[in-house]
Amino acid sequence: MQQExxxxxxxxxxxxxxxxxxxxxxxxxxxxxxYRATIGVDFALKVxxxxxxxxxxxxxxxxxxxxxxxxxxxxxxxxxxxALVVFDVTRASTFDAVLKWKDDLDSKVTxxxxxxxxxxxxxxxxxxxxxxQPKLDSFCRENGxxxxxETSAKENTNIEEAARCLVEHILNNEExxxxxxxxxxxxxxxxxNATKGHLNCSSCVKQ
Amino acid sequence: MAxxxxxxxxxxxxxxxxxxxxxxxxxxxxxxQRVLHLDRRSYxxxxxxxxxxxxxxxxxxxxxxxxxxxxxxxxxxxLEEGEELIYLCNSDSASISNLQVFCYTRExxxxxxxxxxxxxxxxxxxxxxxxxxxxDNGVKETSETVSADxxxxxxxxxxxxxxxxxQSQAPHTDGEEPETAQPQPPTAPSQSEPVRKKISYTHLxxxxxxxxxxxxxxxxxxxxxxxxLLIKSNVSRYAEFKNITRILTxxxxxxxxxxxxxxxxxxSRQLSVxxxxxxxxxxxxxxxxxxxxxxxNGRPYLEFLRDQHLGDNLQHFLLHSIxxxxxxxxTEVGLTSTRHxxxxxxxxxxxxxxxxxxxxxxxxxxxxxxxxxxxxxxxLRHSVQCLLVDKNTNRCKGVIDSRGQRIxxxxxxxxxxxxxxxxxxxxxxxxxxxxxVLITDASILPSDSDQQVSMVTVxxxxxxxxxxxxxxxxxxxxxxxxxxxxxxxxxxxxxSAHEDLSPVxxxxxxxxxxxxxxxxxxxxWCLYFNMADGSAxxxxxxxxxxxxxxxxxxxxxxxxxxxxxQAQSIFxxxxxxxxxxxxxxxxxDIIYTEEETKKEGVxxxxxKETTKEGxxxxxxKTNxxxKETxxxxxxxxxxxxxxxxxxxxxxxxxxWRAEVLDLLTQLVLxxxxxxxxxxxxxxxxxxxxxxxxQQIQDLQNMGRHQSLLVENxxxxxxxxSRIANHLHDITKKPAAASQ
Ligand SMILES: Nc1nc2c(ncn2[C@@H]2O[C@H](COP(=O)(O)OP(=O)(O)OP(=O)(O)O)[C@@H](O)[C@H]2O)c(=O)[nH]1
Ligand SMILES: [Mg+2]
Numbered sequence: 001m002q003q004e005x006x007x008x009x010x011x012x013x014x015x016x017x018x019x020x021x022x023x024x025x026x027x028x029x030x031x032x033x034x035y036r037a038t039i040g041v042d043f044a045l046k047v048x049x050x051x052x053x054x055x056x057x058x059x060x061x062x063x064x065x066x067x068x069x070x071x072x073x074x075x076x077x078x079x080x081x082x083a084l085v086v087f088d089v090t091r092a093s094t095f096d097a098v099l100k101w102k103d104d105l106d107s108k109v110t111x112x113x114x115x116x117x118x119x120x121x122x123x124x125x126x127x128x129x130x131x132x133q134p135k136l137d138s139f140c141r142e143n144g145x146x147x148x149x150e151t152s153a154k155e156n157t158n159i160e161e162a163a164r165c166l167v168e169h170i171l172n173n174e175e176x177x178x179x180x181x182x183x184x185x186x187x188x189x190x191x192x193n194a195t196k197g198h199l200n201c202s203s204c205v206k207q
Numbered sequence: 208m209a210x211x212x213x214x215x216x217x218x219x220x221x222x223x224x225x226x227x228x229x230x231x232x233x234x235x236x237x238x239x240q241r242v243l244h245l246d247r248r249s250y251x252x253x254x255x256x257x258x259x260x261x262x263x264x265x266x267x268x269x270x271x272x273x274x275x276x277x278x279x280x281x282x283x284x285x286l287e288e289g290e291e292l293i294y295l296c297n298s299d300s301a302s303i304s305n306l307q308v309f310c311y312t313r314e315x316x317x318x319x320x321x322x323x324x325x326x327x328x329x330x331x332x333x334x335x336x337x338x339x340x341x342x343d344n345g346v347k348e349t350s351e352t353v354s355a356d357x358x359x360x361x362x363x364x365x366x367x368x369x370x371x372x373x374q375s376q377a378p379h380t381d382g383e384e385p386e387t388a389q390p391q392p393p394t395a396p397s398q399s400e401p402v403r404k405k406i407s408y409t410h411l412x413x414x415x416x417x418x419x420x421x422x423x424x425x426x427x428x429x430x431x432x433x434x435x436l437l438i439k440s441n442v443s444r445y446a447e448f449k450n451i452t453r454i455l456t457x458x459x460x461x462x463x464x465x466x467x468x469x470x471x472x473x474x475s476r477q478l479s480v481x482x483x484x485x486x487x488x489x490x491x492x493x494x495x496x497x498x499x500x501x502x503x504n505g506r507p508y509l510e511f512l513r514d515q516h517l518g519d520n521l522q523h524f525l526l527h528s529i530x531x532x533x534x535x536x537x538t539e540v541g542l543t544s545t546r547h548x549x550x551x552x553x554x555x556x557x558x559x560x561x562x563x564x565x566x567x568x569x570x571x572x573x574x575x576x577x578x579x580x581x582x583x584x585x586x587l588r589h590s591v592q593c594l595l596v597d598k599n600t601n602r603c604k605g606v607i608d609s610r611g612q613r614i615x616x617x618x619x620x621x622x623x624x625x626x627x628x629x630x631x632x633x634x635x636x637x638x639x640x641x642x643x644v645l646i647t648d649a650s651i652l653p654s655d656s657d658q659q660v661s662m663v664t665v666x667x668x669x670x671x672x673x674x675x676x677x678x679x680x681x682x683x684x685x686x687x688x689x690x691x692x693x694x695x696x697x698x699x700x701x702x703s704a705h706e707d708l709s710p711v712x713x714x715x716x717x718x719x720x721x722x723x724x725x726x727x728x729x730x731x732w733c734l735y736f737n738m739a740d741g742s743a744x745x746x747x748x749x750x751x752x753x754x755x756x757x758x759x760x761x762x763x764x765x766x767x768x769x770x771x772x773q774a775q776s777i778f779x780x781x782x783x784x785x786x787x788x789x790x791x792x793x794x795x796d797i798i799y800t801e802e803e804t805k806k807e808g809v810x811x812x813x814x815k816e817t818t819k820e821g822x823x824x825x826x827x828k829t830n831x832x833x834k835e836t837x838x839x840x841x842x843x844x845x846x847x848x849x850x851x852x853x854x855x856x857x858x859x860x861x862x863w864r865a866e867v868l869d870l871l872t873q874l875v876l877x878x879x880x881x882x883x884x885x886x887x888x889x890x891x892x893x894x895x896x897x898x899x900x901q902q903i904q905d906l907q908n909m910g911r912h913q914s915l916l917v918e919n920x921x922x923x924x925x926x927x928s929r930i931a932n933h934l935h936d937i938t939k940k941p942a943a944a945s946q
Contacts, residue, residue: 015894040581041794042444064579073251073572073579075445078565 005050006057008043008079010109012101013086014094018124021153022086025059026163031153048167051066056167077108082170083119084162085145090128102143111173118146118169120162126150127157213584213608215245216615218805219781220606222295223622224826225253226767227758229574230788231620231776231781232583233442242583243614245668247297247590251575253622254302254738254760255423257568257686260415263644268735270303282593282607290604293594293751295625297609302624302760305703311719312731315407391760404650406691406731414688419566420644420687423761424678424695426451426662427561428547433570433767434561434572440788445573448563448747449684450556455652455663456528457715460654462663465528467548468557473876478520480880486521490891493545504602508541509534527664533674562660562678565685580584592730594619596752603752618781620756623744630750631757638740640763641673643696650692650730651679651715658683665711669808673698675711676765692728699763704735721800742769756780839939871924878917885910 011019025031027044031074048056061076085101087094098121106116121140129150136148146169149162218240221232228244229252236242257265257372282292411418418768427433427448433499437443452467467473472483493500503511512522529547551559563569579585590609597604605615621632650659663677678692680686687693694716696708712718717729742762749757756777762769778787887905 040791042576042580046796064576064582071251073567073585074569075572075576107681127490156924 002053002055004055004057004176005171006059007081007167008059008061008106009166009170010061010080010083011086012063012079012092012105012138013122014088014097014101017086017088017091017094018153019086020062022084022124022159023062023149025153025156026159027060029061031156043095046163050167058163058167072104072108074108077105080109080117081111081173082117082166084122084166085119085151086122088125089123089133089150090125095147099143102145106144115173116144119144120166120169121145121148122162123148123150125152125154127152127155212616213243213586213612214241215613217241217584218616219243219422219618219620220463220591220614220616221620222243222247222625223253223620223758224248224251224571224575224587224758224772225622225758226255226259226571226574227777228253228620228769229578229773230436230621231777233440233574233581234774234778234788235781236581236583237440237576237788237791238782239581240782242578243616244578244583244585245589245591245608246587247609247625249588250588252568252571253624255421255568255571257419257421258564260411260418260420262415262647263418264469265671267306267308270306280592281769282611285607285611285613286595287692289598291596291598292607293596293603293630294627295591295593296383296627297590297592297619297625303736305705305735305737307705307735308733309718309730310408310732310888311729312405312408312411315409315604341900384785408732410690411646411691411732414691417682417685417688419568419686421567421695422642423567424642424676424697425761425767426765427563427569428679428766428768429551429556429559429561429767431547431551431766432771436572436771436788437570439790440577441791441793442573442577442788444567444793445576448555448561449660451558451560451562451662451678452556452656452659453652453661454528454558455656456523456524457663457665457711459662460714462715464652465524465664467529467559468552469873470559470876473873473880479863480884482518483522485517486524489515489517489521489525490549493542493786494549496542500538502537505537507534508532508536508538511538511541523666527666527674531664531676533667554694554794558662562616562661562680562684591619591621591625594752595622596757601752603755616755619752620752620758620777620781623757623759626749626751626757629858631744632748632750634743638743638763639698639721639737640740641698641700641702641707641735641737643694643704643708643733643735645694645696645712645716645733646731647692647716647728648690648731650681651677651694657681660684666716668710668714671701672710673701673707675708677711683941691731692840699762700737704737708735723816754781854875871920871927875917875920875924878913878920882910882913885913 011023013019021031023044029047036084043059045062046058046060050056061080063076078194084107085098085105087098089095102119105119109117111117121136123136126133133150140146140148147162147165149158149165151158151162153159215666219232219235221228221244222240224244224246224577232242232244244254250258250262256266279297281296286292429740437446445945453466455462456465457463466478466486467474469487472478472486475483477647478486500511503514509522509526511514512525517525524546526534526541529548530536530541531548532541532544544920548559555561573585573586591606592609593604593607594603594605595600603616603619605613606619607613650657651663652659658678658681660681660683661679665675665677666675675696675698677697678695680695683691696711698707701707712730712733715727717727739760740763741759744757744762751757758773758777759769760790774789778785885906889903890911892906893901
């Protein structure tokens with residue numbers, strides 16, 4: 001039987017690093033130089049046909065540009081299962097902030113039994129880069145990122161790959177906790193909209 | 208995350224993230240106003256907040272320390288021609304007083320450590336616990352870890368003979384300086400462990416982030432203004448709800464369940480048949496106003512109830528648990544609250560109340576998120592220092608924030624705690640609410656399910672004592688750790704919170720002061736405090752510019768009517784022409800699938816249209832499968848309440864469905880009862896040895912017919928609900944099919 005999984009993924013990072021551009025590129029296949037805030041939408045939905053019997057609905061939650069001063073409500077973090085942490089390769093300060101975002105994330109959302117949610121690091125605007133950049137492998141290992149990608153929303157590089165990497169890790173987490181979870185503690189119920197309940201992916205796996 | 212300079216121009220600046228301010232923020236932002244929403248605190252929701260256990264300890268700590276006021280910086284240099292300044296006060300600590308903490312459990316229990324249901328098998332040593340407490344403060348933004356846990360607690364030996372008086376002299380009384388950290392080592396375990404295994408303090412700290420402890424204890428009436436607003440605005444999508452599963456009352460030293468829905472009344476074992484009938488008749492009759500009732504206007508509701516000859520049982524239920532009023536409440540007020548209760552019955556469950564999963568502190572945040580999604584800007588730890596007022600018009604032109612930045616605005620909305628006392632018009636003497644928060648190890652009334660959510664009414668336990676409302680939450684509400692219960696007590700203050708509420712606590716729970724009988728749940732940890740009553744602040748008549756709107760903090764009422772009414776009236780003053788919180792669009796309405804993402808460089812608008820068409824086909828294909836899987840999921844789901852879905856219940860056909868099912872259910876219940884009575888009559892006649900066997904036979908026949916009828920009605924009930932479900936499904940479809 002086909003299973004449908006729904007994942008809430010957060011897209012975080014400093015002002016102007018390209019979060020909205022990445023989401024628009026990934027979900028809507030568009031890119032615009034002109035910054036236009038999306039008003040009135042919580043998340044963009046990307047439907048992935050993962051394999052012959054898995055459909056994945058990815059909810060990509062942008063920081064409402066408005067919350068960019070670093071004060072997300074719990075509603076934003078609640079029930080997230082993964083994150084894309086973005087910085088701008090042309091501005092060092094946005095890289096410095098990456099760890100702040102990661103800490104904030106880890107302090108506010110954890111999987112069952114307190115493990116952090118998987119996070120992928122995106123070095124965005126890589127189209128600006130002339131030369132080879134330093135590798136971030138050890139940075140990721142030290143700071144708990146599951147992987148990193150040089151991306152460009154402008155030229156559509158590596159965004160799908162980054163998302164795929166994140167989804168793979170989310171799926172890994174989905175499988176293992178099934179053994180650990182005690183039956184009684186599966187209460188976590190998700191977001192109240194049409195897709196309510198799917199966020200708790202265990203309910204899908206059971207089918 | 209960098210500290211960016213804020214834009215310098217807004218339509219509405221709002222200070223404080225309590226419920227009223229947050230609703231106003233969402234409402235303004237939703238209709239296109241540029242909103243700046245600030246809070247001096249590091250967490251959302253002000254006195255409406257909820258905290259993890261560790262977060263609450265930090266909050267307690269902060270309130271002990273918050274006496275030293277910050278130095279006010281002179282901002283007159285920023286004044287322009289014709290302007291003057293109104294300084295705001297920067298400390299809101301005045302709204303909280305008489306904080307007292309008691310811990311009735313040990314630091315650790317060796318035995319318990321092994322058998323504790325924690326998944327983590329490592330025996331926790333103290334340092335580990337302290338670190339794990341770090342950063343777990345759900346609402347706290349900083350990781351400033353105060354060793355509040357050790358500071359605030361006292362380790363009491365359960366077997367010790369501590370007296371109440373000693374307790375109240377604990378070093379936590381209001382106004383006193385907090386002691387320096389002195390973690391008390393657990394008292395030497397010389398005494399033998401009590402039989403019931405207690406959960407240790409260490410365990411509470413370790414499981415701290417499973418707690419969401421509300422400062423306010425309220426419930427949502429299913430047809431109250433908050434639920435209506437959540438549904439209307441679509442803010443409901445950010446939260447989920449649980450039913451309060453039962454209403455209890457404390458009476459003659461016992462905790463009893465109050466039957467309140469019709470099904471409950473019929474099923475009740477406490478009530479006699481006569482009482483059931485009387486109660487149903489009464490509840491039906493008081494839905495409408497009658498002349499008979501009007502005669503009692505101004506006279507106590509109790510008198511009215513007495514004259515209905517309902518008997519003690521019913522009178523108690525009606526007065527304390529359904530109307531939730533006191534003995535001297537006037538009849539018309541008693542009837543109004545009875546009607547309010549009855550109106551909310553049956554919308555979602557067996558009681559009229561709902562409670563948000565993760566606690567009430569979620570609600571203001573849901574409105575904040577809505578505001579942010581529509582462009583509102585949020586900054587915590589950021590305050591407004593003073594208002595810029597035009598001398599000629601006496602209107603507020605803008606504000607100066609805590610960093611000395613000048614920000615212009617057309618309206619300023621402020622939590623009353625930031626307005627200095629001289630400018631406020633409040634009721635005298637100031638009213639306050641007494642609160643207690645307990646973490647216990649068992650339910651006040653154990654039942655088949657250990658996941659009951661109970662509302663308990665406790666009438667005054669002595670003359671002059673307040674009547675207390677108690678809410679007991681289980682771990683399914685995501686407000687407490689598995690194996691514990693979170694109990695909130697609330698009343699209008701007569702004395703301090705401890706004076707008002709500890710008599711109730713010691714009577715209903717096992718604390719170290721009372722160890723006579725041990726069926727009662729044990730209190731592991733508790734907190735008492737008083738909070739200013741928000742309903743004491745008047746809406747009008749403050750010494751403030753006309754475009755400055757003051758919002759009050761939480762009021763003592765059980766529902767949210769006061770806050771929502773106030774938010775709407777403030778919004779109406781700011782934007783008299785605009786709709787209050789129209790529904791926000793659902794982000795799921797636009798779906799892009801992978802197949803359509805191949806094209807590139809198309810204009811955005813076009814792209815949207817093509818994807819939409821493609822998506823519909825897709826939808827069609829998967830519709831059937833989807834439906835099936837969806838159904839399964841729905842069945843598996845816990846009874847958390849998506850308000851949106853239930854919202855459909857008020858559409859006509861849905862209403863019809865509910866009504867029919869309700870009526871049929873009643874019919875079946877009544878008939879069952881009748882059948883039982885007949886059986887009793889037959890039995891009695893048999894015992895009397897009636898000679899006329901024909902009579903008995905007739906009666907038996909009647910009984911048989913009766914049970915057939917019951918069966919038929921049950922079948923009808925089943926069929927009707929099937930039809931209703933079917934109808935429900937096809938009414939969902941046409942939207943997709945007709946396009
Ligand atoms: N050259 C280049 N520019 C990019 C790329 N991604 C985004 N930009 C530009 O960077 C600017 C900011 O992008 P946004 O997507 O709005 O960034 P954001 O992170 O959503 O910003 P906020 O919502 O304000 O925090 C825009 O002008 C984009 O056109 C990229 O990959 N390459
Ligand atoms: Mg953006």
